[in-house]
Amino acid sequence: xxxxxxxxxxxxxxxxxxxxxxxxxxxxxxxxxxxxxxxxxxxxxxxxxxxxxxxxxxxxxxxxxxxxxxxxxxxxxxxxxxxxxxxxxxxxxxxxxxxxxxxxxxxxxxxxxxxxxxxxxxxxxxxxxxxxxxxxxxxxxxxxxxxxxxxxxxxxxxxxxxxxxx
Numbered sequence: 377x378x379x380x381x382x383x384x385x386x387x388x389x390x391x392x393x394x395x396x397x398x399x400x401x402x403x404x405x406x407x408x409x410x411x412x413x414x415x416x417x418x419x420x421x422x423x424x425x426x427x428x429x430x431x432x433x434x435x436x437x438x439x440x441x442x443x444x445x446x447x448x449x450x451x452x453x454x455x456x457x458x459x460x461x462x463x464x465x466x467x468x469x470x471x472x473x474x475x476x477x478x479x480x481x482x483x484x485x486x487x488x489x490x491x492x493x494x495x496x497x498x499x500x501x502x503x504x505x506x507x508x509x510x511x512x513x514x515x516x517x518x519x520x521x522x523x524x525x526x527x528x529x530x531x532x533x534x535x536x537x538x539x540x541x542x
Contacts, residue, residue, distance in 0.1 A: 379513035380506070381432055382497050388424045389489045395420060396482045404475075411469035414478055418461050419525045421485065425454045425499040426523040427516045438495050440503040446496050457481060464526050 378384070399413045433447045460481040467474050501509065 379510045379517060382501055382515050383534045384516055385424075385428070385432065386493065386497075388420070389493065392417070392420050392424065392485065393489070394466060396486070399478060399482070407469040409490055410475070410478070413472075414464055414469070417481070418465055418527065419480070421457060421461055421481075422525060422527055423523040425457060427489035427519045428453060429464050432449065432512060435502075435508075435515075436500055439508065443496070443499060443503070447501075450488070450492070450496070456484055456487070460484070460526070465527050466495045466514065 395413055399410060399417065402409045402413065429451065430521045433450060436443055437447050460477060464474070464481065467477070482517055504512075
């Protein structure tokens with residue numbers, strides 16, 4: 377298994393996109409299925425944003441200062457996703473705005489993924505090179521093993537509180 381940071385993030389993106397598609401195909405009356413899928417989406421996004429915020433973004437900021445604006449934009453996109461995830465975690469699938477809120481989350485995250493994969497990742501790969509990306513990826517894998525799975529966990533709560541008061 378590759379420890380290349382970009383490969384790891386793209387694999388996460390693939391899993392996240394799959395969960396999004398399953399939600400969209402579930403049908404209007406599939407509340408139980410949608411609830412289960414949103415729980416999965418919340419877990420995937422909580423872990424993914426944790427490893428990006430704690431490892432990838434700080435490393436890129438340090439090693440590639442020219443990409444600072446892109447990193448700051450990514451933090452803000454995570455901020456929006458964090459708020460939506462927190463709200464969804466407190467909702468039930470039959471709540472009036474559950475599907476709409478999930479759809480907005482999906483649209484925002486898809487936009488973020490596309491920007492990362494099309495614009496940001498190529499710049500990072502060119503700027504850092506293989507060895508640095510493998511080192512960062514190994515650090516991300518360690519972080520992933522201890523990452524919060526729910527926005528209510530203490531390490532995610534701090535991030536969520538920061539998102540609300542920032």
